[in-house]
Amino acid sequence: GDVVLVVPSTINDFKMIAASGGSSLTNSSISPTSADVTAVANTRYFADISGLTANRNFVVPAGAVGDEIELSLTVGDDTYALIIIGDAGIKINGGTAATEWSRLFIAGENVRLVADTTSNWQVVHDGRIPCIATQRASVTQTGLADSTETKVILGTSVVDNGSLNDTANNKIVVRRSGLYLVKGYVIYLSNANASSANHCIVYLNGAFDASRFLANSANEYLGVVNELFYDATAGDYYELYARQHSGVSRDLYYSTTNKVWCILVVQEQL
16 A cells, blocks of 8 residues: 655656656548548658548558557538548457448547557547537428328537537438437427427438427417437438327427427437
8 A cells, every 4th residue: 555656766767767657659640532542650640631532441451469550630621521431351449340330520530549469459549529519490481281291391400529410401411330329309389279299300310200299278389399319320311300180280389589499409429
C-alpha cells in the first residue's frame, strides 16, 4: 500500500521516461477525391474530405504488433464519407476481414488503431461524433382523413449534426450504420368528436414500422409519443405518420406562440 516516488537524477532520465511510453508517427495531410486511401502503418493522417465525389475507403493494411494508425478529419463532408475498412485478410476489432468498421464525415472526428496481431487492428480511441437530427412541422396540417395513415409534413430543421435531415422530403436519413434512438411526436388539434385511437407512427424506408396510440375525449388536444431503438444501416430513413379514428377528418396542432408542433428526432448512440 506504500507509494514510491522515483526521482530521476538527471534531466536525461526524464527524457528517457517520456520517450519510453510514446510513439513516433509520421504526419500526413490528405485530400481524397475520386480514389481510395491505402494507409501506411505508423502514420497520423489529417484528412480534408470536402472534395469527395463518392464514399471512399480508408484501407487499413497488414501491420506488425504495436504499429499505430491515426485518422483525424480536419474538414468533413455533408454527403460523402471516408470508410474505415481492413485490407484483404485484415480485421478491425476482430470482425470480418476486409469489412467496413465504420465511417467518418464530421469535422473533428478521429480514430486511433493499434495492431495487436499482424492481421487485426484494435480501435483504442473512438472519436466519432454522434449524429443527431431533428425536424419539426412549420404549418398547421389540416384535413387528416379518418382511419388513414397520413405523412406528417415537417420540413424545418431544428438540429442537424451530421447532415441527416432531408427537409425537402420530410425525412431523416442515417449516414452511418449502428444503434439509433428514434422519437416521434404527433399532436392532434381538438375537435368535437372523441377518438378511440390517435396514432404516432414511424415509417422505416417508406413502410410502416411501429405505432403508438392514445385515445382522447371530445374537444381535447392530444399528443402521442413513439420512441424506439433501431439497429440501422447507412441509408435507412425515417418518416413520421399520423392516423386517427374519430369518424371525421382532423387537424394536427401547430403553434409558434406555445412552441408546440409535431417533431421527429433521430439520434446516434455511440
